[in-house]
Amino acid sequence: MNKKWLFLFISIFLILVLAGCNSKKQASSESSQKEVVFGFTPGPYSDQVKKGIEPYLKAKGYTIKYVEFNDPTQPNFALAEGSLDANVFQHTAYFENFKKENKLDLTEVIKVPTAPMGIYSDKHNSLDEIKSGYKIAIPNDPPNVARALRILELAGWVKLKENYDPITVSKRDIVEQKVDFSFVEVEQAQLPRTLPDVDYALVNGNFILASGRKLSSSLQLEDPPFEYQNLVAVRTEDKDKQFVKDIIKAYKSPDFKKIIESDGSFEGFHRPDYFK
Template sequence: MKKWLWMISMLLLVFTVSGCGTNQTSTSSAHEEKSKTLVFGFTPGPYIDQVKKGIEPHLKKKGYTIRYVEFNDIIQPNFALAEGSIDVNIFQHTAYLENFKKENKLDLTEVIKVPTAPMGVYSDKHDSLDDLKAGDKIAIPNDPPNIARALRILEHLGWVQLKPDYKPISVSERDIISRKVNFTFVEVEQAQLPRTIPDVDYALVNGNFILSSGRKLSSSLYLENPPFEYQNLVAVRTKDKDKPFVKDIMEAYKSPEFQKIIETDPSFEGFHRPNYFQQ
């Protein structure tokens, strides 16, 4: 009897251990599957198209599942990234990210530049920049980093003269010494700028919002050559910057396949290309 009781006890122990092992394997697999799902955040524009066409195929080969979240304004994506509801966002340039991080105390990091749709000058009323006259209305973004960006473009065009010692990232209307003519600024939220083009004389609009409105970069009267601080980027939580998924995303952007898409797809015509692109 004792022998039979011992054998039954051993069998129960084996089944219990086996059950625990199965559960641990299942839990481990579920965790691995979750870690291979990446959630990308965007605002309307071309950067989601870049990922779908050139980045997602590369990541899928490495076993990732990609999900997309599109936000209606430029405020939400960084908060969503910081709180963990998305893993990556691609919609902003360095100046905007650094300003937003500072104002909202967010621990986010830029990891790589992406092909960028430049800011340009657009008009439905004028065919030339030479038509500028007194009383004209010029629409510009209403957020400080992009006000600075617009003013630097206008300085390049000779429409304004800025103080010699202005700070490139924070320059504002207060730094204007003189204007070519007495025109008026109309400050508008970035995403709404394309809608103002018919109602103003000139509008300085970020390229992604021009494209999302159905216009083309080639319809501009002037396109900037964006400096480093105005080139768009991939942002992640700082604690994640050295994780494998970030390295895999960077590898995808630097791949020959992605470069070929940017160079041959008409929807990316006029984009500024990062330094890692082969010339």
């Protein structure tokens, strides 16, 4: 073999070796992510991760970090731009509406035990006390307005039009009210603070718990359908990565289920299907 061909052979060999090393390095980098940053709003979902998910992930060599947001619009933006690896704070209806409006490439990967929305009151002990002129506080974002109205229909306070869309139903779809009460629309995180000033308030369970109240203090709790159960969200590009697979395994682990069933702080939570 002359020098020309020898040089060409060595060059090709080195290119192939370097390409293989780079490919292995990239694959190793993707599979060896050992820090996972979770985002939350105030409430019980960070406690679920600290008590039941973090121990599982730590045993697999992960380091877990937590970021809490007071503004519920921020965790999805933070996830999309890369400062979070996952967030846990929202239900499917809110998530799908938010990512569509803001063109975010995010994906739901698993449901989590969910604190239901309920009807609460500091002034009344029964739903039967509803009278004309009463003020009813409800969330001001469309997905949770829809959720509140469905609960009010189950309580017998309103009647909604037939064949309404369960995700987009609004006050325009009310065809009958039990009495002439009025709605007060409030940002959902502020709803517990309205209780001294209104007759009844429909409040998401995580915000009730964050305010120091118990789910058991509600006058009626929902049994949330699929679209109102909370979830873990990740970037779509990450959904098949090992750290996401390990998060899913952690939620489905016997130890996590045991914590949810035995810890009194999760009493009243809706259990996902994988608990059955």
